[in-house]
Amino acid sequence: MDTASAIAFDVIVIGAGPAGSAAATVAARSGLSVALIDKAIFPRDKLCGGGFTGRAANYYREIFGQDLPADVPFRSDVEFHAFGENIGVIEDIPPVYMTMRLELDNLMFEHAIAAGAEDFSGVRDLTIDADAQRVTFGDGRVLQAAVMIGADGIKSAVARALFGRSFDADTVGFGFEIEAPARGEDAPLRIDFGQAIWGYGWSFPKRNSTTIGVGGVLSKNPNLRGIMSDYVEQLGAPPNVRFKGHHLPFGKARKQPGRAATLLAGDAAWFVDPVTGEGIAYAMKSGAMAAEAAVEAIQRHEPHMAVMLYRNRLRPITWAIAQANFVRLIIYWGPFRKGFIRAFRQSGTLRHDYMRLLGGELEYHHIMGKLLRRLPNFLRRAFLKPRA
Template sequence: MQTVPAATDVLVVGAGPAGSAAAAWSARHGLDTLLLDAAVFPRDKTCGDGLTPRAVAELTSLGLEDWLRSRTVNIGLRAHGFGQRLLLPWPGGNLPNWGSAVPRTELDDHLRTTAVKAGATAVDGARAVGVRRAEGERGRVTAVVVQRSMPDGTTEQHEIACRRLVVADGVRSPLGKQLGRTWHRDTVYGVAGRSYVSSTQSDDPWISSHLELRDENDQVLSGYGWIFPLGDGEVNLGAGTLATAKRPADVAIRPLMKLYADDLRESFGLGEELRMPTSALLPMGGAVSGVSGPNWALIGDAAACVNPLNGEGIDYGLETGRLVADLLARGDGDLEAPWRSTLVGHYGESFSVARRLAGLVTVPGLLARLGPVGMRSRLGMTLALRWMGNLVDDSDRDLAARAWRAAGRLSVARDARPPFS
């Protein structure tokens, strides 16, 4: 088994896209970096596997463009619903004009390897179960307690001393909870499931989104279904719905995926078996407090960096991994205020307006009334793709980008609890 180091400068817990990106960039900055994960790689993760142009940009900056192009490339979104079908190319601009889709079993393993090649040490099968804190230093973490299962069936615990801690342990974030992370469900959250199924459309250059998702009673649900071609004979097929504390989701995701697949079997040449069906609950839009402390920070899904309008989280994970590494490279200063400010500055406005719009979709009957109107407008859907897909870059100055940012500022000003607070 891999040896667990006794100490490190930067300890990253969780080797998904966020954690592996943080470890890769941290190591490239010359910091002694240890990357831990509870699972043994390669391992699966519930996800749609889609990689938007924003995610492609981050993967390209890590040096993975050629690897990504060797998998599959898509050129945009095919939107279905309410009697309409629209082909919406990726807008390009300051971001790439292409996307991809890679199963998380493969993507996460490759990103973890990228972090190791950058100089990070990676140990899998090591679950972070607790922290040690310094007395009288406002909760500064001095060590993380790690538990490992041994070949003889026993378990061992190790303490790893660290100067700085990055928490990237996913949507449930058990280590984040120990540090004070709280998920607030008064704003919108997601319930989603995914599966793999053979398809004659596995090489389709378009990803498909069905905005008119119906249940067994033919009622329109507050969510959407997707089919993302993987280029390997299969597609990722999934469905998700939105909910709030006031309007919780009342749907069984796995039967819904089967119903969705049955409806599309002929048009997408789908096989009969839905392989590896899984589901997950998704905190969204920065709906958490306690994202940082004196020497620790939450990133990616652990910080609820998930798009409320489409459930996308990989691009935010990759970005927050890079951003936190940049912050760590500046020195040993306090992380609490700077990291929360970084999250608010990059995502606060867009998350606020996105979760407000997504919350409207949970109002019974509203999507069924407005969906047909929206799908008849190609311009409106093109704008929606850009806004919903997190494709407004900080450097964009066009009218659509300015309108989105203005809406974000107005939304934040009216939030009872702004993102990350």
């Protein structure tokens, strides 16, 4: 390939969801030339509950320099169920915004373009050379960059080009969703832990609809469609709405978030909270961190060092996901179940701490201490017969 005829950029970002638009915004604002590529034309939809926590709202403000539009509805209460039992409503929680991804992602995409990223959306035919940070379009155009950021979701072509596969079939999650009719302003925001095996169900009241879904580890839920049908029926939603399904990362974060000057962000790097399935917040944050690593690597004239600089920045995310995996064990592992339900129902502080965690006011290590103090009780309940 004749690189002289290629269009040169500092950074190529592939995928313009929350991770890619955040990456493109931060890189362009730092003065780098950025190509933002997506196979879709925006506005485009993405299957997702659209639950946007206080943590996500903080990252959004930090990255895009403004708040979500004032008309995005939010809830300050949530109704929890676990393994079929109602374990209570929590009120006065940090707001959880009920977004529609069609609108949300378009906003972020527009921020990226306004920051100076060049728009290459709607390009379906592209060949990615991840080791050379080069992309060739079907019409013959070639883009070449110092750093490439793969933010192209769970089926990431960039991850496939780097590592041969985009996700791990043993740990990947899958979610089904429907948009059911709206149920009025008082309809609860509801989470059902254990609705699927190592997974949960949700009902999110939106302005014009209710997003109902079920998600869990795919390998443990061969009948996820049947579980979804039961959940839809249980919530009294119309049974004849067609389900849509999509993979999501639902286990460990990637050990290698890229190679040399090619970085992976968001779902492509498996940055989803394994307890809640929340991925928008980490997608935006990791995208921003990838861009910061790119800026530093380019300034140092060492683009190949980008992955090392990125990995250092990612520590708070990878550490939080590792701790969340421990919390997930306490919630979903059969023998601990009763202890978890009891602790969650009885301890107002644990419940509120959990919501403050979603709100971005606490980190997993804050609630880990409290759970560890309860571990002997969980173990006793799990392994000792109750006293006669």
